[in-house]
Amino acid sequence: MSPVHLLLLFTAVAAAVPGEILRPRFYRETCPEAEFIVRREMRKAMLKEPRSVASVMRFQFHDCFVNGCDASLLLDDTPNMVGEKLSLSNINSLRSFEVVDDIKEAIEKACPATVSCADIVIMAARDAVALTGGPDWEVKLGRKDSLTASQKDSDDIMPSPRANATSLVDLFRRFNLSAKDMVALSGSHSIGEGRCFSIMFRLYNQSGSGKPDPALEPSFREKLNKLCPLGGDENVTGDLDATPRVFDNQYFKDLVSGRGFLNSDQTLYTSPETRGYVEMFSEDQEEFFRAFVEGMVKMGDLQSGRPGEIRFNCRVVNRKPLNVLLES
Template sequence: MAPIALLPFLILNLAVATAAPPLRPRFYEKTCPEAEHLVRDVIKKNMEREPRSAASVNRLQFHDCFVNGCDGSLLLDDTSNMLGEKLSLSNINSLRSYEVIDEAKETLEGVCPGVVSCADILIMAARDAVVLSGGPDWEVKLGRQDSLTASQKDADDIMPSPRANASYLIDLFRKFNLSAKDLVALSGSHSIGKGRCFSIVFRLYNQSGTGRPDPAIDPIFRENLDKLCPRGGDGNVTGGLDATPERFDNQYFKDLMNGRGFLNSDQTLFTYPKTRQYVRLFARNRDEFLKAFVEGMIKLGDLQSGRPGEIRQNCRVVNSRPVDELM
């Protein structure tokens, strides 16, 4: 994992966001009163077609907000003079469901053109994916603008690897004013969804360069993973991140306690003392998990860069006006 050299600069930018208009609930109640309902309807229809889209959509908020704030930069396609975030190490062949956000944007543009930002759509969609999977509902703060650019390098420098351990993750989250408890709660987003064999083969066959499997994996679970992800097999084969990958619940934490975490970055939350207490708390008390998860998602959504922005007409490209005019 490359050193996070840009983080001091990014944190400074996030602090500057206090000068921007404050985010607030029901931001579009006068300009586009049906916005939240329409986004949820799009998410629901897509989940009916492809249940896995719920987890994919929910992950988009984290991957967007950790890189220069929640500004929709993740959604920009590469151009001849810009390498965006979609092909970064943490996103390529991993993030999905961009087309779901496209559909939500197209729906909103048909009702209230030029009003709702792609960045806000991501926040609404992430919440709705959780709600429609049986998780908690909460009021999201809105009013973001869309970024004018994106950076693959920024994403590479910031986003953690599936191999990351809890100590590294605690330090990373702290830079964004997110606590160890926030880290564990937000990791609970892995209550839904699947992961690729590519992300865990090192755990099965060469943990920390030992040539042996991760000793923290439950032996029976490891046998199942060996069958799913054989040495030299297809790295794109997927397995559930917990035992109930289509239902948002606290099974994920129960699995971690039993050595059945899919990703190294998940299982290390239980093997590391500073995060183990929260894994146990959330495994024992579903309501505590749901409360902490909502708090973490709101704090994550508050990250802003303070940079100039716009309301994109298409989430994949900046508007046709020259960038210097927008600046």
């Protein structure tokens, strides 16, 4: 093995110290093209499948809340580990992992063993918002990739579509995110789609009543009944707001009018604790954008403090540590 390959491998498997110091333009010297490459690949993905960028944006949420922003979400199952992709909030829901694969492949060609998958998730989430008309911002980078994943941790932490505003506020506060942060970050549902599976109880058996959610605006409920009939295909998807390809404040306007797709969305307006923020964001898009960026940056700062590496492939941990390869 050449000295260059040994150096790259050493860089890739170096353990992360607790609390990595994140900073803007982290790869300015080691991989100056990194952010350009991520945005280019995200733009290509959006042209190929418009829904994909919204899917990739959600990776930041589902990754960072579970033991910090460490790309544990991206790990495939192994004989010894059941990963987070099969957790209750992720299975049959998260998609477009291949977009991250394509980004990683492109970056590896430019800067081998340099840019973490965890940082790719953060950059790609930002680009998903910017490319669909939302705000753009400078991201802090310098994360390492986890060495393992945990389905149990994901199940214990991530909320279900049935969650109400109170439980969501409590969850976000565990991560030092305020009620305002939570409402603003829920605006990520400005783009993308959700499955009928997630709203069947709202349409036909809200709170075990055998009746629909009374907060649903009648004509919108009829529309959802046609999209998601009782006994129908629960993998059919519907738009999360009226402008699902544009990142704007339409999501909040829909909540005010009783047209929120998910129960966890609509309760943001029916709950006194969060209603004011919904109204504010529905009336002031720039305020929503400011609050959303602030929330995304705060969420991106979440770290586990566990050892990490720079994965060669975002789906698997690096196969052999440096000392094994040196001895082979």
